[in-house]
Amino acid sequence: MLYLLLKPLHFTFRLRSATARSMSCATAASTQRMFQLKHDPLTGKSEWVVIEEEENDARENQTTPHLATTSYLDMLNDARRNRAFRQAIDKTVTKPCHVLDIGAGTGLLSLMAARAMGPSGTVTACESYLPMVKSMRKVLRANDMDGKKIRIINKRSDELKVGFDMPSRADVLVSEILDSELLGEGLIPSLQHAYDNLLVENPLTVPYRATIYSQLVECTYLWEMHDLFSKESKASDGIHLVLPSGVAGFSKKQQFAMHCDGIEEEIKVLSEPFEVFDFDFWRRPDSFRETEMHVKAINAGTVHAIISWWLLQLDSEGTIFYSTAPKWIPCPSELTSSSILSSNWCDHWKQSVWFGPSSGLPVFKDEEVHLHAVHNETSISYEFRNSQQKKKEVAAYGKDFCTQIFNLSPERNALYGDSGWRCLMLNAIEKALCHREHSLCLVADDSIFLTIAIAHLSKTSHVIPLFPGLGKRRASQYLQMVAEANNYTMDRIEILNKKEDLQSKDSLKKIDLLVAEPFYYGNDSVLPWQNLRFWKERTTVFDSILSKDVVIMPCKGLLKVCAMYLPDFWRSRCCLTEIEGFDHSVVNTTLGACGGLENSPFLPFFVWQCGETKILSEMSTIMEFDFSKPMNPCSGKAEIEFTESGMCHGFVLWMDWVMDVDNNTILSTGPDKRYWKQAVKLLNKPVEVKSGTTEMEAFFDPSDGELTIQHAMLK
CATH class of the missing domain: 3.40.50.150 (Vaccinia Virus protein VP39)
Structure with missing residues (x-):
């Protein structure tokens, strides 16, 4: 055979x-x-x-x-x-x-x-x-x-x-x-x-077969990751990124991989798990199938999302299984004897989230929700279909208003709807614009929010957004669509084909305001300090066209660090030895494993999705970047004081952005935040800590954006 x-x-x-x-x-x-x-x-x-x-x-x-x-x-x-x-x-x-x-x-x-x-x-x-x-x-x-x-x-x-x-x-x-x-x-x-x-x-x-299961859930956080329109309608700042007329959608209709265990306490289940599709490996699969389902609500609430996972049956007899279900899903009674289903955290397979109608779909207990599911060759999609008497309610609660222009991540959708973040950014912009008439403002990154906010707040400023990732055509189309709602005209916004055009414009006045969130479209998996691209360009491209009293926002960056308990994450990245009797230790260095090696790489991750975690130390500043000066090699030291006892598996690093020269407006992207990825540096060997300190030193090389750290033995 x-x-x-x-x-x-x-x-x-x-x-x-x-x-x-x-x-x-x-x-x-x-x-x-x-x-x-x-x-x-x-x-x-x-x-x-x-x-x-x-x-x-x-x-x-x-x-x-x-x-x-x-x-x-x-x-x-x-x-x-x-x-x-x-x-x-x-x-x-x-x-x-x-x-x-x-x-x-x-x-x-x-x-x-x-x-x-x-x-x-x-x-x-x-x-x-x-x-x-x-x-x-x-x-x-x-x-x-x-x-x-x-x-x-x-x-x-x-x-x-x-x-x-x-x-x-x-x-x-x-x-x-x-x-x-x-x-x-x-x-x-x-x-x-x-x-x-x-x-x-x-x-x-x-395997012999894979089965897709799903569950209807209510979860405010999942709703915030999708429904920017409703969040924005409650804001009082006058900035409108999304309009009810069908203008400017950011969310692509697709499933998003996520560790839903991290938000288990915030989830209210509205249905029992229900089967969606079977995929048989023992016969040639179809490219397209669809199915109709009537799902009974077990609780009253608002459907914000569908959480999906799969159960893999590996043998034809049905004795060996593997599941990617979240922790709150009980093991089927017929499988309780299988040790294969004992849980351990891993990152390569998560759950999948399909966001429901924009404002959510209200349901009563015992009500049936009509779902239509479709799969093509590479994805699965869902559509809510309700009965005739629910049509008016669906129109009010279930309509997805927006036509997609940009495919922003769910985290960025949630960030743009966050009232605290919007208030912080608007306060920083108002300070930067204070007493500046007819200023020339350069938005160095892909921030549509900053572009609209500056044009909205200052009726005399001229704004030049670069949009290096979003691109001129799409950005221009979008800004034109939302111009009237944000009370600006496109004659005050000029999008250049490329940033080098700034230096070739003979009539261009000096730049008074250089801003960034910072955010670069498509850079969702970079390390925090790799978002210093605007500083690099401020040094190599913009320096000659900045006015003497230019305001740069953010004005400083603080590289922060803390020690953390990360047992699940460390276990998933530790050195390989024997796997089912086969030696794999020879690839540890190539794959960047931690444990017994000289140096492990920095890894960009949402720490809140890294399984069990605990912060063990104060959050210390290890390095400061001054954006008012040209980019240069930097170094810094920090003494990290432990505040909790436990097993330390590594350090987490992130950027805090100081938005104003008075140091009054600071945006943190630390491990207690969900919108940004942090950098995780795992130890070669976990160390038990009770109290005391450890010293850490960091070096930043502007030629390639590489950061290296050295730390003394934990004591």
Whole structure:
């Protein structure tokens, strides 16, 4: 029998969280070079560079930044996942065969299959991503499998040819092409290609089936992440980013991956879990299906969102399962004997959130909610459909007013509707504009809020927003749409094609006000200090056109730090040893693992979604950036005093933005905030602390935006 271990057709799905992406030549395992996309967050520029095989080999004992920010390490540390696949493979691969592993990663499933089939048989491992091919080779050598039963091919799955890359069609399919939504990594097209080209008729499969479950919930925070219109209508500042006439929508209709356990106490469940779709791995999947559901409300409330998860049945007998359900979902009674479902936090699979109608849908207890669900090849969507007598109520509460122009993250939607944040920013702008008539204001980042606020507050100012990520066309269209509601005219706003045009305008007066939130569209996964792009450009591009008394907002940045208890997060990023009996320690450095290594990388994360957490120390300032001066190398020290006893797993760093020269208006983005990601620096080994202090020193290099820290032993 011939077996198949399947991963994505397109390797970039697995790497969507990386800040740099790599593209390999898909010819053979002997590929001699790879193209790596390098992005500089301080300039916004990206370029493809060629890394020769020899050069890459020389770096193999160094952490690879673009691999450290992916989910590879977290996935390999998921003991539930590893155990479930090992048990299912052992039950399915019971005799010598030829196994094909597509998207093999580090080769874990290939090793499991090779061991399960006994002394005979072979495995062909297909992996398109060259850095992982190199990692797999090291893992195979460490487990004495290199060149024996497992052969690696550096190709994509849709490039494989039976009779050339593999000797015959496969008899058994073993796959792990799953993201938090289930379909986002190309599960359906990958399986379709495999059934059409790589599998025999009626193959066996591991997993056997996946089932999508959902639940209706009420949650103010989830509502705030979606309904900017309602939040804004309650504000008294006169700024209108969203209009009821169908203008200026920011939210894309899609599911968002989120650790919903972090907001469990804020969630009111309005229905029992209900089944949406089954996806059978043992037959060729359809590209499109739809279903109608009538969901009974178990509590009265307002439906703000649908939370979804999946249950994976790995074997055909139904004895091995894996679930991504939130903690409040009880284990089904028929599965209580399965240790596979014991919970452990992991980041590679979360729950999915589909936001309901804009203002929410009110329901009474025992009322039926009519839902229409659709899936295509890569996603699942929902639509509320209510009965005839509910039409008026749906029109009042359930209409999504806005047409999408920008696809902003849910966190940014919630931030733009936050009355405290809006008040802080408006107060800072009013101070900056004070006593300045006919000022020239430059918005250096992608802040639509600052652009509108300045034009709204000052009737004589001329505003030049750069919008480096949003782009001139979309931004101009949007600003024109909301101009009347915000009481400004477009003749006072000028969007340039590129920031260099500022220096070429002979008639341009000096800039009086340079502002940023800072926020750069598409930079949702950068480290906090990598948002200093506006400071870099203030130094290299804008310096010659700034007036002598220019006001820069924010005027300073404070790099803050605290020590934290992060057991779940540390466990998911710790060094690999044996995984189901296979040595993986050789890839720890490449993947940026913590524990026993010299240095672990900074990781951008929402700390509030990192499982169990606790702040153990005061929040200290370790470095100060003065934006009134050109960018320069910086350093700073801090003594961190512990205020709580416990196990310290690492440090969390973030930026506090000082908006005015009087230091009265400060915007914090710390671990107690939900709108921003912080930087997590994990210790090599957790340290128990009770009291006392530790010293930390930081160094910032403006040439590449890199930050390094050194800390003394915790004492």
